[in-house]
Amino acid sequence: MPKTSLESGWPPALAFQQFRRRGTLEHRVTSPTDRELLMAIARQDRAAFEALCRRFGHRLFGFLVCRAPNQEAEELVQEVMLTVWTRAASYNPALAAPSTWIFTIARNKAIDRARKRMRPQVDPHDPSLVPSPAVPNPDQHVVMMEWGHHIDAAMRELPEPQRVVVNAAYAEDRSMREIAEQQGVPVGTVKSRMRLAMKSLRLYFQRQGGPDAH
Amino acid sequence: MPIEHHPLPEHLAEYAAGVGEIGVDLVVACHATLCPTCRAEIEAMEQLGGAMAERGANEHRAGPPGSVEAATSSFDMDALVGKTLRAVDRLPVQVPVQAGGPGGGVLGPVFPAPLRAYLPAPSDIAWRRVLPGAARFDLEVPGHRGPPMHLKKLQPGLRIPQHGHRGQEFDLVLQGGIKDHTRARVFDRGDLSYADASTEHALSILPGEECITFSVAEASVEASHWLARMLYRKAGW
Numbered sequence: 001m002p003k004t005s006l007e008s009g010w011p012p013a014l015a016f017q018q019f020r021r022r023g024t025l026e027h028r029v030t031s032p033t034d035r036e037l038l039m040a041i042a043r044q045d046r047a048a049f050e051a052l053c054r055r056f057g058h059r060l061f062g063f064l065v066c067r068a069p070n071q072e073a074e075e076l077v078q079e080v081m082l083t084v085w086t087r088a089a090s091y092n093p094a095l096a097a098p099s100t101w102i103f104t105i106a107r108n109k110a111i112d113r114a115r116k117r118m119r120p121q122v123d124p125h126d127p128s129l130v131p132s133p134a135v136p137n138p139d140q141h142v143v144m145m146e147w148g149h150h151i152d153a154a155m156r157e158l159p160e161p162q163r164v165v166v167n168a169a170y171a172e173d174r175s176m177r178e179i180a181e182q183q184g185v186p187v188g189t190v191k192s193r194m195r196l197a198m199k200s201l202r203l204y205f206q207r208q209g210g211p212d213a214h
Numbered sequence: 215m216p217i218e219h220h221p222l223p224e225h226l227a228e229y230a231a232g233v234g235e236i237g238v239d240l241v242v243a244c245h246a247t248l249c250p251t252c253r254a255e256i257e258a259m260e261q262l263g264g265a266m267a268e269r270g271a272n273e274h275r276a277g278p279p280g281s282v283e284a285a286t287s288s289f290d291m292d293a294l295v296g297k298t299l300r301a302v303d304r305l306p307v308q309v310p311v312q313a314g315g316p317g318g319g320v321l322g323p324v325f326p327a328p329l330r331a332y333l334p335a336p337s338d339i340a341w342r343r344v345l346p347g348a349a350r351f352d353l354e355v356p357g358h359r360g361p362p363m364h365l366k367k368l369q370p371g372l373r374i375p376q377h378g379h380r381g382q383e384f385d386l387v388l389q390g391g392i393k394d395h396t397r398a399r400v401f402d403r404g405d406l407s408y409a410d411a412s413t414e415h416a417l418s419i420l421p422g423e424e425c426i427t428f429s430v431a432e433a434s435v436e437a438s439h440w441l442a443r444m445l446y447r448k449a450g451w
């Protein structure tokens with residue numbers, strides 16, 4: 001097997017497992033998975049980083065150019081990829097597919113740009129931070145779900161008014177107040193729909209058995 | 215002691231969607247600094263936004279030619295890769311924040327980082343005494359038009375008589391503790407006391423430490439007794 005920079009750090013058992021799952025040798029060598037690329041980037045592998053940039057560049061640009069003029073969208077793509085580089089080590093495969101994780105970063109960048117201000121965020125280096133327990137409790141495990149694989153099915157299960165609210169907030173970046181105006185209902189109604197939607201989405205993923213089920 | 219009183223799911227959802235107001239966003243970010251459970255919840259909700267963004271991007275690619283396609287066709291991948299790799303080389307080495315560093319001091323860890331960004335150094339906080347045993351500091355955020363934000367500093371043992379609320383009020387406890395006599399609850403560091411127009415309660419500050427809260431209030435409180443009402447008005451609560 002020709003050695004690429006990506007494979008240098010693999011534990012043999014894991015590499016073999018990956019190889020078995022992918023089936024063919026060519027496929028394994030020519031196209032590492034997104035997850036493999038992220039793991040290599042976590043070890044500061046520049047070749048893997050370049051490969052990931054090339055794989056996601058167009059899609060990220062397509063998403064961001066709907067929210068910012070061309071030039072700014074290009075800068076945002078670059079910012080997203082820089083964040084991927086600095087945070088790759090904290091990527092948690094139990095929580096999200098690599099592409100979902102990358103698009104979450106992109107979405108947050110787009111939001112900050114629209115608000116012209118950084119959203120207040122938890123600082124992982126904050127001395128005030130209360131660390132997460134080493135073993136997540138069972139309740140917490142429930143929320144560690146992979147939206148990416150189930151999002152359409154989960155959304156279809158929501159009653160129409162709840163689906164509209166979730167979609168307006170998460171896909172159209174609208175505030176509760178804006179949604180209330182758009183829908184002609186009180187803000188309290190929008191909030192309770194959001195609350196019910198979050199509850200149903202959680203239950204849905206709980207029924208799916210979380211990320212380990214698929 | 216584990217945190218028992220969390221933000222409501224819609225506040226977490228609004229924060230995660232990135233559509234909340236700065237005051238409540240600050241409350242949520244500070245609570246999440248102290249509460250790993252809510253932090254995980256927010257992360258999961260943010261992935262929902264990411265999944266929807268990803269779906270949108272894939273649909274654009276599959277869809278008929280349009281303005282997005284025109285824009286993406288002008289996209290220069292090699293230039294992006296080159297610029298990004300050069301930027302990676304210029305990245306500064308991450309230096310972890312030190313307890314007691316800038317904006318720290320003895321009170322450093324009391325205020326979580328998201329809030330420290332909006333505060334002067336703890337020794338420079340100009341506390342304004344509003345009642346015996348109670349002081350307040352108003353946060354000024356340029357361009358902010360949402361509900362006002364402030365810190366409260368309350369003496370141990372202080373009793374706050376029965377009162378109602380004209381709007382939503384968030385009180386995040388950062389030091390010391392509060393007992394809610396009406397709802398029979400205790401709020402410690404990291405706990406969030408949420409009140410709205412339907413909440414009427416009497417409080418007292420737990421003995422021991424001074425209690426410090428970060429508060430966001432849509433409207434002033436409405437004391438149930440005329441004397442307390444007069445006091446509150448004077449205090450500007």
Ligand SMILES: [Zn+2]
Nearest residue numbers: 220221249252
């Ligand atoms: Zn919490």
